[in-house]
Amino acid sequence: MKCATILGPLGLLVSAVSAVKVNPLPAPRNITWGSSGPIPIRNVNLRTSDSHGHNNALIQNAWDRTWSAIVDLQWVPAATEAPIPVFDPFPTGAGKTKRASAATAVRSVQLSVTDGDADLQHGVDESYTLEVTATSGSVKITAHTVWGALHAFTTLQQLIISDGKGNLIIEQPVKIQDAPLYAHRGVMVDTGRNFITVPKILEQIDGLALSKLNVLHWHLDDTQSWPMQIRSYPQMTKDAYSTREIYTEADMRRVIAYARARGVRVIPEVDMPSHSSSGWKQVDPNIVTCINSWWSNDDWSKHTAVEPNPGQLDIIYNKTYEVVGNVYKDLSAIFTDNWFHVGGDELQNNCFNFSTYITEWFAEDPSRTYNDLSQYWLDHALPIFRGTGGPKRRLMMWEDIFINTDAAHNVPKDIVLQSWNNGLTNIKNLTASGYDVIVSSSDFLYLDCGFAGFVTNDPRYDVMTNPGGDVTFNFGGNGGSWCAPYKSWQRIYDYDFTANLTAAEAKHVLGAEAPLWSEQVDDVTISSKMWPRAAALGEMLWSGNRDASGQKRTTQLTQRLLNFREYLVANGVMATNLVPKYCLQHPHACDLYYNQTAVSP
């Protein structure tokens, strides 16, 4: 048998010609294939001698789900990898290598977990190994925690495929050693601008688990609506969009449990003190300010909000902190994660002009600044957040609180800052200042960009001919979307967010999240805007965007991602398609460059 040695689908040197068809996403950190070919799979049982403590049922349920997906889907890879073809006028041909068929069918999964009790929290060990040999008759999985075992299952789910004739097979021998590069790998959903039903949130969790993403950042409310039932203040849901568009406590617990069963943390966000009107105003109209002001983008000197509708918590009024504390306490009793996101973005100074408490506070001492006001918020709110949260509580905020013109003077270093502006520049600034950072740079990771603006009565669209000069609003420009263009999966995957950081600074980057703000999103489009782009982020955070030689492997991700998109849809996650199906069926035929290393380090 003579094997050509080429660059395989995983960027490793593998014996190819007839390469293995499976191409799991995210690519594992280390995977080694033999060449003896697939063996059959039969009624696989999970065998484990370990106790997983209170996670025993979780791991059995996860296996049952995995096995059902394998058997029900009978997946045949929708896109396979191959070298870029040689086109006319040069004739092409490819030999095939016959493989020996292994005799032993796989009949069990042998699972070994070291610490069955480890909780699903930031930094938990998610590593696993997976091994199949021709004669073992089983898939051997080891993991330190059940959360690593879940990842092994979702890998296995992609390794076992149908032969197209009703038989399940697995390529072997194969040995995988795997662990994520980053501990925090997530997406953000926004249920304040538009309501998302629980089933659609669960669909996102399915996508997260399959992509080995492990965080659902839930931006619960915003000025526009307040969907969460709060025990202390049931009147807050008067500002839900309707009586059907409410999350009961049971709904929230259901989402958390569903996510936990799939290894996904749910981090709640109540955005404060900006982005606050709905809900709060039902408790006491005095704890919010400027809620009935004109947002005034047309007269910028009077603008009170970056988008309709306006509203901010009144930072000086004492009762604000009482209500904030009770809401935070009620939600902390529901959400099980140690982390809680308390907002802190986009404070608008003009909004505070509508508060007599604040204008009087400024009048009392003319030396006071908006920075002092931001600091006042932190000084009064953080003790509440820390006190209720307990010793394990970790707070997360948007970078604005530290980095904006009107930032607070002293932001404690244990607050995790989420960076969304100025790409590499802000990440450098935050990490150099000693903060742990979650990367959500809008130029790379905002999934809502590029759909024009949502604001109405906008005369900028009423232009018949290109006014000329360079790129303009309606002609190649942003067309009303402040963060245009739409971020392609290639754009997301190529992002080297630790470029220019020192080793010490890079350690402060805990991971990344792709936010999907929902001004123009509800149940109809949440999944197609989220997927499969978030899965490209998933791989980048799990095993990186480069191959062993340091070359960017964006082009090698192509077929893996095209197959994975079809797999998501088959699993009920309504991901958008990315290409004419022709591209999926003809590897590299839709490349922009014939040179396969056009995307460079």
Add this chain to the structure above:
Amino acid sequence: MKCATILGPLGLLVSAVSAVKVNPLPAPRNITWGSSGPIPIRNVNLRTSDSHGHNNALIQNAWDRTWSAIVDLQWVPAATEAPIPVFDPFPTGAGKTKRASAATAVRSVQLSVTDGDADLQHGVDESYTLEVTATSGSVKITAHTVWGALHAFTTLQQLIISDGKGNLIIEQPVKIQDAPLYAHRGVMVDTGRNFITVPKILEQIDGLALSKLNVLHWHLDDTQSWPMQIRSYPQMTKDAYSTREIYTEADMRRVIAYARARGVRVIPEVDMPSHSSSGWKQVDPNIVTCINSWWSNDDWSKHTAVEPNPGQLDIIYNKTYEVVGNVYKDLSAIFTDNWFHVGGDELQNNCFNFSTYITEWFAEDPSRTYNDLSQYWLDHALPIFRGTGGPKRRLMMWEDIFINTDAAHNVPKDIVLQSWNNGLTNIKNLTASGYDVIVSSSDFLYLDCGFAGFVTNDPRYDVMTNPGGDVTFNFGGNGGSWCAPYKSWQRIYDYDFTANLTAAEAKHVLGAEAPLWSEQVDDVTISSKMWPRAAALGEMLWSGNRDASGQKRTTQLTQRLLNFREYLVANGVMATNLVPKYCLQHPHACDLYYNQTAVSP
């Protein structure tokens, strides 16, 4: 009773304060409301003394469908119109006017149709009148044709709403005189780049009918795939994406019948001689050229296609015309419309270098040009298209055949040209040259723009910092979408495509179509990319984008369109949402300008 006189939802001076809640889309040409308020609706029967010839069943079915939609949906308007509020610090208040309740319930629809036999073809009379008075007990509808009657039904469907307590009501008295501004009002779907299932095509037809759009332009195939079963050459569907992704003759007839029952014409397109590879090559590989060439966007001097994969019909090879003729004949036997679109766009000269027939033809006479080659195509193909099509056949082509550098010398004036480039400039050029035109300007009406590029191995995304200067590719630029940005509904609605035309030229504009090219579209996103934006085009083509005073009524369309989006979803058409629901519930709160006439003539 004292009524304020304000600008009502339809841009008419109506007695308002408590304005009528219904706001049908498209706005009728003429509508007059009284102020005596809604009356009940009970078990409405259709009564008609006319014969509608062979359309008797069609009109009864249409009524049954309309009545079912009314009763099943029990629609309560999701967005209602109101004047822009006065914001703080000025207090606001709105009085209410009590209305007299009318005694007589509506129990029937009295339909009168002048010409029941009129066929659904370009230019058929679509006008109707609709009247309800307090004492008539019936809705009176008159129409010249059944196609006008169908439009009356879809209007009535939006006039009858639920009172939220289980009762159906209709605002009255009301009198509507209505007819479209343009005869040709459509969208284009592309089933060549990706397959769209029949149910999803029918969903688009539902949206068309509700929006009073009347043309489905079906771009059937492209180089990437050939989904249509062709009786003469069953082997062509070997180039369908799979055996499930095929349109049988029965499928195509089903789409046509479903559309006809809803007043929608189906115009087929087989794009020739460019965009041709799949299907054709299964009949005879010699009738297509350059199909196995590298598309070579990276080496532009050798590019053979504007996108992967390459392929064009061989214009000089004789058998090409035999095969084209048989395919065209088979499809003409299925599609019932007098119009047939035969493509004609984006011929790539380099592709012809791969044909020995064509290179020899050029060598025979060095004076020959690519213009001569385009003319050769017309001279040989048009007689076939006209001959098979019969005396009523009208051919439609993309403007390229007349307007490009390599255009044909002599394009017959009876060919309808579809304009997609250079906005007003090309429309002026084509109409001044005497051609009838369908407007599809890509800067205004392309619904697929703004989703980045689909081509892979694209290093342009691999940029970490803004290279600066003006707007750049990844930072406010097109991000890989050649026709970026995404076209907002405001952009579409504002388009004055007859600006700068003489009256004679304007008469040559028969209407418009919004194309949705499907490189990045399949069943998952076709409806959300199409709707509700196509409905904004629908109103613009039906009753225009200006009010009686000539002012653009884009801002007045807002609440009508936001309600209509919810109505589409309620009717099973999966339209995307446009705004936070807050905007829908608070008229004008999300306007960019407080000045309601910011969008100008």
